[in-house]
Amino acid sequence: MYRSIFTLVVSSVMAGAGMAYAGNASAASYPDKPIKIVIPYSAGGGTDQFMRIVSERASRLFGQPITILNKPGGSTVIGVNAVIGAAPDGYTLLVSTNTSYTLIPYVMSPQPYAPEKSLDYVATLGQTAMVLTANKAMPSDLKTVLDEARKSPGRYTYATYGMGSSTHLAGEVFMNDTGVEFRHIPYKGVEAVTALAGNQVDLMIDGVNAAGTMLDAGKTKALVVLQRQRSQFLPDTPTLAEAGYPQAAENIISYVMAAPKGTPAPIIDKLQRGFAEALRDPAVLEQIKAMRTEAAFKGPEETREFVAGQSAMFKDIVEKKHIKF
Structure with a gap:
């Protein structure tokens, strides 16, 4: 009996070690096949244009094709849920505006998804x-x-x-x-x-x-x-602070990349470093600028803090003004 229990424990430990080794090996070779990026908006929109520019450069850096999949509908819920339900292996990613992370989950009833429980943040890539x-x-x-x-x-x-x-x-x-x-x-x-x-x-x-x-x-x-600094694309337009409202909340549109919850940290790290490098390419920056958008890279933790702050702001205003959806 004791020998059986001992054998079972040893087998479990070895199996766990094997899974960990397999996960590490997978992360070490990542990416070794094409990557899909789901965008929950129609083709041709701002998010779509931005990611096609950045992904083309990132694809060359990773040595693998990056395919953009447009899954619009349901106020971005359809596309977001497609990524949440995917394997957490780094080969299916989500890029959406901060609306999908900071607004939609807290104004729709019943709640369509909980970002903090369903997604791992990779990076913030740009903003307007x-x-x-x-x-x-x-x-x-x-x-x-x-x-x-x-x-x-x-x-x-x-x-x-x-x-x-x-x-x-x-x-x-x-x-x-x-x-x-x-x-x-x-x-x-x-x-x-x-x-x-x-x-x-x-x-x-x-x-x-x-x-x-x-x-x-x-x-x-x-x-x-609606931000602290003037926009390079509207240099003659004052900011909220200049207009006399230094305490007013900033509102920006950010392009945020996320992966299914449980994606290995080494893969998240590879992704955020790869896309950070893509955003340093002068040709990429020039194309982004042409669409009146800025590269604005934030890593996973800074992105998480940004999402939390924006979520709190929107939840507060919805409750304060009794907004119903």
Whole structure:
């Protein structure tokens, strides 16, 4: 009996050691086959364009093909869950905006997934500033807009990409921080941009990369960027601090890479180092700049801290303003 128990224990230890060795061996040879990156947005969007630029360089560094798989739908839930359900071996990755990690899991009911329990963060790869834009009929300075809004709450309308979108919640945070009330007009995707340019709504918060085309064409105008430093793409537009709101929350769109929970740490390390190197390539940086986006690398721990901070901000505003989805 004792010999049987001893044999069982020894067998279990050896099996565990074998699994650990196999895991280490796998990490050592990683990657030895193609890598898939799931993007939970349609092809041609900002996230898709950004990752196709970066992945082409990363593929050469890793010596393996990197395939982009677009899985839009369900407010990014379909694509995110496809990665959560994949093997944690580093060959299926997720790249999405911070919306998928900081917003969607906390505003949808029932909760579609819990990022901290289902995903391991690899890195933050890039970002674009968010900007408050106005139609051509609106005042050109933020102070006048806010003063008028305080006199008549709800007088001004602001467009978003839909209820619960990053543009919606960014607007709610902005109104809370500045003490004004705009009237929310949700649209389906890019219809919001068209409505703003056509003077059907007064204001909109959007990423600089998405807002840039209408700004360049003179169909809309920028009032303030929602970050601490001026955007290189809107050098003449003041920041929140310059506009008199140094305590207002920053709102940026970040491109975050994650892997299924349980992905070995050595593989996470290889991935984040490889993509960090890709982002140092001058040709990659030039292409990213052309789409009004910046390389902004953060490692796994810094990314985790960023996600936690943004999640807390959005959860707080949803509870404070009793926003229902």
